[in-house]
Amino acid sequence: MKLPPLEYACPTSLSEAVALLAAGGGEARALAGGQSLMPMLAFRVVAPALLVDLRKLPELREIEISADGVRLGAMVRWRDIEDDERLTAAHPLLKAAVAHVAHYQIRNRGTVGGSIAHADPAAEMPGIAVTCDAEIAATGAAGQRTIRAADFFLSALTTALKHDEIITEIRLPAWPAKRRWGFREFARRRGDFAMAAAALFYDQDAAGKAINAHVGMIGVGDRPCRLPEVEALLNGRTIDEATIERAAEITSATVDAQEDIHASAAYRRSLAGTMVERALRSAAA
Amino acid sequence: MSKKYHVTTTVNGDGYEYLCEAQQTLLDVLRDELQLAGTKEGCATGDCGACTVMVDGTMVCACLVLAVETDGAKVDTIEGMAQGDKLHPLQQKFLELNGSQCGICTPGILIAARALLARNPDPTETEIRYWLAGNLCRCTGYDKIIRSVQAAAKEMRGA
Numbered sequence: 231m232k233l234p235p236l237e238y239a240c241p242t243s244l245s246e247a248v249a250l251l252a253a254g255g256g257e258a259r260a261l262a263g264g265q266s267l268m269p270m271l272a273f274r275v276v277a278p279a280l281l282v283d284l285r286k287l288p289e290l291r292e293i294e295i296s297a298d299g300v301r302l303g304a305m306v307r308w309r310d311i312e313d314d315e316r317l318t319a320a321h322p323l324l325k326a327a328v329a330h331v332a333h334y335q336i337r338n339r340g341t342v343g344g345s346i347a348h349a350d351p352a353a354e355m356p357g358i359a360v361t362c363d364a365e366i367a368a369t370g371a372a373g374q375r376t377i378r379a380a381d382f383f384l385s386a387l388t389t390a391l392k393h394d395e396i397i398t399e400i401r402l403p404a405w406p407a408k409r410r411w412g413f414r415e416f417a418r419r420r421g422d423f424a425m426a427a428a429a430l431f432y433d434q435d436a437a438g439k440a441i442n443a444h445v446g447m448i449g450v451g452d453r454p455c456r457l458p459e460v461e462a463l464l465n466g467r468t469i470d471e472a473t474i475e476r477a478a479e480i481t482s483a484t485v486d487a488q489e490d491i492h493a494s495a496a497y498r499r500s501l502a503g504t505m506v507e508r509a510l511r512s513a514a515a
Numbered sequence: 516m517s518k519k520y521h522v523t524t525t526v527n528g529d530g531y532e533y534l535c536e537a538q539q540t541l542l543d544v545l546r547d548e549l550q551l552a553g554t555k556e557g558c559a560t561g562d563c564g565a566c567t568v569m570v571d572g573t574m575v576c577a578c579l580v581l582a583v584e585t586d587g588a589k590v591d592t593i594e595g596m597a598q599g600d601k602l603h604p605l606q607q608k609f610l611e612l613n614g615s616q617c618g619i620c621t622p623g624i625l626i627a628a629r630a631l632l633a634r635n636p637d638p639t640e641t642e643i644r645y646w647l648a649g650n651l652c653r654c655t656g657y658d659k660i661i662r663s664v665q666a667a668a669k670e671m672r673g674a
Contacts, residue, residue, distance in 0.1 A: 231556075231559035231560070231578075232538070232543070233538035233539075233540065234538060235520055235536070235538055236537050236538050237516055237517075237535075238520060238537035238581065238583050239539050240583070260560070261581075261584075262582070264579055264580070264584075265561060265579055268540070268560075268561065268563055268578070268579040268580075268581075268629070269560035271538075272560050273560065278606075280536065281581070283581075283584060285584065333564070333648045333649030334574060334627070334630075334646060334648075334649055334650070335561070335575050335576045335579075335649045336561055336576070336579070336649065337628070338573040338574060338575055339573075339575055339579065339580070387607050406591060419648065420645065420648055421648050421649065435541070441614050486521075511614055
């Protein structure tokens, strides 16, 4: 398989990269590791005239952990997250989810920003961004802006990013030490795209009841989403076996499931409930 | 005539300079320009691992890396694994224990297995299986591959 003809640029500053994308007028694409973009080129799903490689922008490679939360530079790789031991406490849900991303060859090059910009409905990172109310920082010809994850993913492979904008970082809000969380994913082989995955967390009040429940679904609809009906069920309740079973039922009844070559919509709805059930059980354990 | 890009790189310790087109992958250049055809093309979309090579010490799919991205990088391929006629212990064990059948996946698996043993000289069977999850083999059923890696690991540890 051969890629379509294209040109290549490797700018050494963000402003230069933005200028190249702006001049490309939609025919230029950012290259941020390329582990999704390269297969898309090979299949000729996309055929940009110019690739703007972000690899020489070291400021996009930082992982910063502070009282405000975790800031992941757009060019942080899955491997960097896996190897960063601080994240085990600073964001265990992120770490657990990223463990499911692809296999080692891909993990050595695939990036956080690349995955967010690609917006595969079955990818873990967009799902974590939506579940955790992340902010996505982008810089374009018109300057910088911050986009809430909930407003960023429009549908499969479609985002709110403009053609001249580059994601610079993803900001995940601070993670309280006592937060309960769970992540469960089903794929036929470890590392394959999720047929369904649940990412969830909640905090607890003094009486041990769940508050601030966030329940996210990956790989089921055309974009990652939260499940407000399930969150409403969990908030104010003790997460016991009856609540967990009810949460699974509500998930299967309310989730918007897509049919594709991997699974029927009915199977996905059922699987989504099972993933929520298992993730909640591990959160409550 | 499309634009050419100048790349300076090291492959298996040898310096190379070449001109390529932007759309040529590292795999294209290794096989078609540098005549290093030991690295195989399987799926060309990052699913099968047949084209696994090392770039600056990390294993990657050469089909998912543009050759221009490796300007200034150090590349290691299967051709650099044996020292003259002396096979690497992994190669020797794959030969002895039938870890290779049709052979298409073998170069990628050897490179990946060497990367594993450099990081973890005594991996469990589960660790080997997970590490090699990105390398598909349609002949062996994997068992002989795993045993070959275990045997080579043992020999390399001097056990």
